[in-house]
Amino acid sequence: MPNQGFLKVEHIGIAVKSIKASNELFSKLFGKEAYKEEKVESEGVVTSFFQLGETKIELLEASREDSPIAKFIEKRGEGIHHIAYEVEDIISEMQRLKNEGFILLNEVPKQGADNKLVCFLHPKTTNGVLVEICQENRV
Secondary structure: OOOOOEEEEEEEEEEEOOHHHHHHHHHHHHOOOOOEEEEEHHHOEEEEEEEEOOEEEEEEEEOOOOOHHHHHHHHHOOEEEEEEEEEOOHHHHHHHHHHOOOOEOOOOOEEOOOOEEEEEEOHHHOOOOOEEEEEEOOO
């Protein structure tokens, strides 16, 4: 299949100190419960997802002190951590972005939450925004 680039905003990641407290807050805000909670050991996070139309909101709580989310919250506090975009073919998209001069934070896709293969782009090459590209893990 030919490269189709970015398809849509897949989710917005929000760093939180407490998944439990934040699930309660966002449940009140959205008028619905989170549909999934998941621990991602490799990233040192516990995640929670809310579905809003085609877009999801992912809450991320650090599960260990050395995780990227713990460092983010220590430096910046709670708030928007990243924006994730769905792609059809993560391998070709990673190559295209690398060829365009973007710095990838991982050279091969990693297993992320919600059955996704993921790759992050360094924020210094994306105007200070941590960008994630993701693809459904079809394996």
